[in-house]
Amino acid sequence: GFDGVVVRDVRTGIDVPDHSACAGVTYTVPAGTPWDEVVEHAVTHRLVGLEALSGIPGSTGATPVQNVGAYGQEVAQTISTVRVWDRARGRVRTLPLVDLKFGYRTSLLKRSMRAVDPDDPRSPWHPTPRYVVLDVTFQLRQGTTTRSVDYPELARTLGVAVGERAPILDVRAAVLELRARKG
Numbered sequence: 001g002f003d004g005v006v007v008r009d010v011r012t013g014i015d016v017p018d019h020s021a022c023a024g025v026t027y028t029v030p031a032g033t034p035w036d037e038v039v040e041h042a043v044t045h046r047l048v049g050l051e052a053l054s055g056i057p058g059s060t061g062a063t064p065v066q067n068v069g070a071y072g073q074e075v076a077q078t079i080s081t082v083r084v085w086d087r088a089r090g091r092v093r094t095l096p097l098v099d100l101k102f103g104y105r106t107s108l109l110k111r112s113m114r115a116v117d118p119d120d121p122r123s124p125w126h127p128t129p130r131y132v133v134l135d136v137t138f139q140l141r142q143g144t145t146t147r148s149v150d151y152p153e154l155a156r157t158l159g160v161a162v163g164e165r166a167p168i169l170d171v172r173a174a175v176l177e178l179r180a181r182k183g
Helices: 035-044 060-066 152-158 168-182
Strands: 015-021 024-030 079-086 091-096 131-142
Touching: 024 035, 024 060, 035 060, 035 168, 060 131, 152 168
Parallel strands: none
Antiparallel strands: 015 024, 024 131, 079 091, 079 131
């Protein structure tokens, strides 16, 4: 058995409070929302920045922990803030992008799982995370084409040259096709 408490966030939905920021949209998503629903919603509403992250399983709250990425995109490129329950301080906090300390498949949130003080490499391991993700706010650009496609396999599937741009709907479909082929 497990001697402890398990918390599972079942809140879902997407809140789009701001459509005015220089052709950008602020997108706030509860941690429990299935990730691919967020990507699909963004793409169908012509919002650029998440399309190559299609088909990745899991919840939205997990994406900033791991700095989820695929085919040249990662969530760190679009996250503006993450609202968390800080277990050490006993309160809700909003962590801005700069405080999240994103790296390749890592973040402050992930590092807090293994250290009491994630900024001190000598800090002892801690079995539970300091931060519990409550929701994630993304800043997405309005548009219909992705930035350049830099992965040869994705470019071939899309029928474009490496470095060219492609429609976000096509990128999502191609990524889902590639994932299905890989099993």
